[in-house]
Amino acid sequence: MADSIGTGSEEASASLEEREEAERQGLVVVKPEPFNAETPTQALALGRTPTPVFYVRSNHAEPELSPDTHRISVEGAVEDAFMLEVAELSQQKRRSLTVTLECAGNGRTSMAPLPEGEPWGQGALGTAIWTGVPLAEVLSRARLRKEAVEVLIEGADGKGSKRFARALPLSKALHPDTLLALEMNGAPLTRAHGAPVRLVVPGWYGMASVKWVSRIEALTRPFEGYYQRDRYIYDTADGRKPEPVTRMRVKSLITSPEEGARLTEGPVVVQGMAWSGERRVVQVEVAVDGGDNWKSATLLEVPRPSAWVRWAFTWENPKPGRHTLRARATDEAGETQPESAQWNRLGYGNNAVQVRVVYVG
Numbered sequence: 136m137a138d139s140i141g142t143g144s145e146e147a148s149a150s151l152e153e154r155e156e157a158e159r160q161g162l163v164v165v166k167p168e169p170f171n172a173e174t175p176t177q178a179l180a181l182g183r184t185p186t187p188v189f190y191v192r193s194n195h196a197e198p199e200l201s202p203d204t205h206r207i208s209v210e211g212a213v214e215d216a217f218m219l220e221v222a223e224l225s226q227q228k229r230r231s232l233t234v235t236l237e238c239a240g241n242g243r244t245s246m247a248p249l250p251e252g253e254p255w256g257q258g259a260l261g262t263a264i265w266t267g268v269p270l271a272e273v274l275s276r277a278r279l280r281k282e283a284v285e286v287l288i289e290g291a292d293g294k295g296s297k298r299f300a301r302a303l304p305l306s307k308a309l310h311p312d313t314l315l316a317l318e319m320n321g322a323p324l325t326r327a328h329g330a331p332v333r334l335v336v337p338g339w340y341g342m343a344s345v346k347w348v349s350r351i352e353a354l355t356r357p358f359e360g361y362y363q364r365d366r367y368i369y370d371t372a373d374g375r376k377p378e379p380v381t382r383m384r385v386k387s388l389i390t391s392p393e394e395g396a397r398l399t400e401g402p403v404v405v406q407g408m409a410w411s412g413e414r415r416v417v418q419v420e421v422a423v424d425g426g427d428n429w430k431s432a433t434l435l436e437v438p439r440p441s442a443w444v445r446w447a448f449t450w451e452n453p454k455p456g457r458h459t460l461r462a463r464a465t466d467e468a469g470e471t472q473p474e475s476a477q478w479n480r481l482g483y484g485n486n487a488v489q490v491r492v493v494y495v496g
């Protein structure tokens with residue numbers, strides 16, 4: 136695995152670009168420039184989302200960085216500031232984790248009144264195996280000073296005050312699962328997903344997982360940058376102080392049957408995914424009509440924090456006609472999906488129960 140990094144010559148990166156272009160064809164494009172696209176619904180039914188169809192959310196044009204020469208500056212409130220070469224990072228001991236990433240704006244188009252922002256349906260979501268070095272390892276080499284309160288991670292994209300940068304509290308920055316990832320699904324990161332190195336912050340909405348990492352700075356005061364204070368906040372526009380967007384709210388998705396499916400009579404297996412950032416899902420319920428008639432589904436694998444779990448439910452004897460299917464997940468802290476979205480000005484964190492319409496007979 137370690138050998139696969141650091142082979143990018145200029146010729147290789149030209150053909151890589153072509154390949155990425157082709158790979159993107161399976162995605163549902165939301166915006167061509169900067170490229171933003173959703174995972175197609177069929178791909179959301181897979182336990183692991185293949186890289187070519189994994190959603191892409193970029194606020195700016197994708198920088199092109201060479202894995203051979205790219206370096207990350209590690210600085211700020213540390214004893215030993217240094218320049219970290221990606222080539223060097225790839226020699227270190229790595230960890231692999233399966234992590235679900237969901238964009239905080241996923242499901243925005245079903246909020247009312249419709250908030251501003253990218254018009255995401257329910258496909259700004261995917262699960263991949265991420266391989267890299269814990270951020271904590273790099274920070275321990277730099278030796279954080281005791282005045283440090285947050286760790287800023289900066290991407291190589293965007294200019295001036297709009298450069299993409301996000302800070303983490305120390306507890307999350309030092310967590311062994313917070314990775315400087317070099318690989319996604321067993322291959323070097325693609326440019327769209329942050330090559331050559333991105334952060335992966337398990338359990339938090341996608342904005343925390345900074346792509347194209349170029350600078351790491353230990354801060355002695357909370358970060359007030361644009362993508363920390365003006366975006367990725369729950370602003371309820373009622374005079375209350377906005378809360379930062381952090382962990383992914385408990386949520387579920389029906390992957391089968393598809394929206395508008397025509398089913399034959401007889402038992403129908405309803406399937407889907409459920410997740411809750413940093414927590415395990417403990418229950419998924421399904422309702423095959425309106426109202427409050429929820430029945431337990433079966434979890435198909437042992438739930439883990441920060442990755443979705445697959446579930447299934449057998450709908451015994453559907454009658455001919457139009458039906459509504461709903462799924463509702465509950466996590467280990469007892470939190471359950473709401474029936475309707477909690478509106479906020481920027482349209483984040485929509486984890487409301489979704490309604491799927493199908494036909495029988």
Ligand SMILES: Nc1nc2c(c(=O)[nH]1)N[C@H]1C(S)=C(S)[C@@H](COP(=O)(O)O)O[C@H]1N2
Nearest residue numbers: 190191192193194238290299341342345346
């Ligand atoms: N440098 C940088 N990192 C970034 C972003 C960005 O615009 N620039 N977008 C963030 C957001 S909002 C999300 S949801 C995830 C998406 O990761 P993906 O494109 O690999 O799916 O990346 C995050 N990291």
Ligand SMILES: [Mo]
Nearest residue numbers: 238239341342
């Ligand atoms: Mo996002």
